[in-house]
Amino acid sequence: MENNNVRVRFAPSPTGPFHIGGARSALFNWLLAKHSQGTFILRIEDTDTARSTRESEENIKAALQWLGMNWDEGVDVGGSDAPYRQSERLDIYRQYTEELLAKGEAYRCYCTEEELNASREEQLAAGKTPIYNGRCRHLTREQEEAFLAEGRKPTIRLRCPENTALAFDDMVRGHVSFDSNGVGDFIIVKSDGMPVYNYGVVIDDARMGVTHVIRAEEHLSNTPRQLVIYRALGFAVPKFGHISLILGKDHKKMSKRHGATSVDQYRQMGYLPEALLNFLALLGWSPTDEEEIFSVEELIQRFSMDHVSKNPAVFDIDKLNWINFHYMKQLSAPDLVAVTLPHLIEAGYVTEPVDAKLQEKLEAMVEVLRDYLYFGAQIREHAKPFFVRPEVADEEARAMLAEETTATVLAAFAAKVREAEVADAVTLRAAIKAVQKETKIKGKNLYAPLRIAFTGVMHGPDVAAVGAILGKEEMLWRLEHCK
Numbered sequence: 001m002e003n004n005n006v007r008v009r010f011a012p013s014p015t016g017p018f019h020i021g022g023a024r025s026a027l028f029n030w031l032l033a034k035h036s037q038g039t040f041i042l043r044i045e046d047t048d049t050a051r052s053t054r055e056s057e058e059n060i061k062a063a064l065q066w067l068g069m070n071w072d073e074g075v076d077v078g079g080s081d082a083p084y085r086q087s088e089r090l091d092i093y094r095q096y097t098e099e100l101l102a103k104g105e106a107y108r109c110y111c112t113e114e115e116l117n118a119s120r121e122e123q124l125a126a127g128k129t130p131i132y133n134g135r136c137r138h139l140t141r142e143q144e145e146a147f148l149a150e151g152r153k154p155t156i157r158l159r160c161p162e163n164t165a166l167a168f169d170d171m172v173r174g175h176v177s178f179d180s181n182g183v184g185d186f187i188i189v190k191s192d193g194m195p196v197y198n199y200g201v202v203i204d205d206a207r208m209g210v211t212h213v214i215r216a217e218e219h220l221s222n223t224p225r226q227l228v229i230y231r232a233l234g235f236a237v238p239k240f241g242h243i244s245l246i247l248g249k250d251h252k253k254m255s256k257r258h259g260a261t262s263v264d265q266y267r268q269m270g271y272l273p274e275a276l277l278n279f280l281a282l283l284g285w286s287p288t289d290e291e292e293i294f295s296v297e298e299l300i301q302r303f304s305m306d307h308v309s310k311n312p313a314v315f316d317i318d319k320l321n322w323i324n325f326h327y328m329k330q331l332s333a334p335d336l337v338a339v340t341l342p343h344l345i346e347a348g349y350v351t352e353p354v355d356a357k358l359q360e361k362l363e364a365m366v367e368v369l370r371d372y373l374y375f376g377a378q379i380r381e382h383a384k385p386f387f388v389r390p391e392v393a394d395e396e397a398r399a400m401l402a403e404e405t406t407a408t409v410l411a412a413f414a415a416k417v418r419e420a421e422v423a424d425a426v427t428l429r430a431a432i433k434a435v436q437k438e439t440k441i442k443g444k445n446l447y448a449p450l451r452i453a454f455t456g457v458m459h460g461p462d463v464a465a466v467g468a469i470l471g472k473e474e475m476l477w478r479l480e481h482c483k
């Protein structure tokens with residue numbers, strides 16, 4: 001696969017939120033293209049006019065861009081086979097349909113929904129696989145005209161060869177073969193003139209010179225029909241790779257029950273694009289058993305369809321969190337502020353614009369909190385005491401406040417703070433030590449009252465660092481009002 005003639009595409013139907021599974025399909029195609037210095041195409045499959053929306057298309061494009069998967073050809077950027085929205089390519093499909101009808105490879109079918117259902121029921125009752133019964137296969141001109149006169153609107157069906165193995169070598173699943181007798185003549189154009197998915201996809205993939213089709217396993221059963229269309233139109237068949245389902249941790253198909261399923265939700269929760277990309281790559285691909293962290297460059301360099309597993313991939317949120325934590329750790333304080341700021345604004349702790357003083361406070365705060373954050377939105381639960389004076393609610397903390405040593409510690413520390421010229425973390429640390437020396441109170445009884453005064457709880461980040469961010473006045477207020 002080391003050649004630059006690789007042409008792959010991602011062909012989403014813009015019918016709803018951009019699912020994690022779609023992003024994974026896009027990624028495998030994109031990685032193959034980048035690895036081979038090939039071309040990545042973005043085509044929008046919007047022939048389901050009732051369900052397709054521009055909003056969804058925009059959402060998919062924004063998510064791809066956010067993840068860094070830019071496309072070389074396709075919607076918005078153009079290319080040699082524009083347009084790249086199927087709803088704008090109807091004339092192209094029509095030409096091929098005319099050709100198939102003229103060659104007798106396809107025919108008009110006037111059967112109604114009811115008639116088709118009845119035939120289906122009959123076949124099922126007889127224990128057969130239901131396929132089209134062929135009633136319109138050999139209509140005369142007069143018969144067709146009579147149907148038209150009744151007001152029937154025809155679909156167009158492709159003749160499917162009988163007793164033929166529809167076989168291909170799948171990059172993931174190996175040799176796959178379907179019996180054409182289980183397929184039957186199938187519809188390629190609906191009665192409203194719209195091409196069905198299988199038809200549009202083949203014409204587009206062939207005309208766009210797609211060499212490798214990597215897509216979800218759920219499309220495996222569509223592939224025999226697509227092979228019949230490739231043959232009828234005399235197009236070269238690309239290589240297929242059907243990647244496995246994504247399952248939840250309970251090994252059931254991933255769904256909303258398992259938590260967030262769309263790329264947008266993860267973006268909104270403050271996951272980093274490079275972490276999500278790394279995680280998505282591991283949903284089915286792994287070069288070795290041990291490695292988990294891959295930069296985009298490493299993914300591009302090492303990606304190969306040979307290491308894509310046919311076993312289902314399991315979506316493990318703990319693993320995503322762990323990977324995201326790893327990438328968050330590498331962020332500079334200003335970058336970490338940028339990732340967490342939307343959540344601080346949403347929580348009402350910060351309002352824009354952020355001036356230099358506030359920016360400084362935020363940078364110090366994220367440094368103190370970074371060990372607690374798997375993803376950006378978690379800042380909300382940890383940042384509160386930096387913006388809101390705490391109430392001591394939990395029992396453990398209340399019990400600590402009732403200790404007789406507590407008042408001594410709070411008063412002694414407040415005295416040190418009052419005297420201090422600067423209240424940075426180093427000074428405060430020294431002040432705590434001095435209080436220990438003076439009062440002989442140490443350990444939990446020394447630190448916990450201070451932390452409770454500052455944050456309302458017993459456990460949390462370094463108390464001196466927290467105090468330094470609060471500043472002298474605020475510390476004094478909290479020390480004096482801690483009850």
Ligand code: GLU
Nearest residue numbers: 011012013045201215219
């Ligand atoms: N529009 C199809 C989908 O979103 C594309 C499938 C394919 O890649 O062929 O599922």
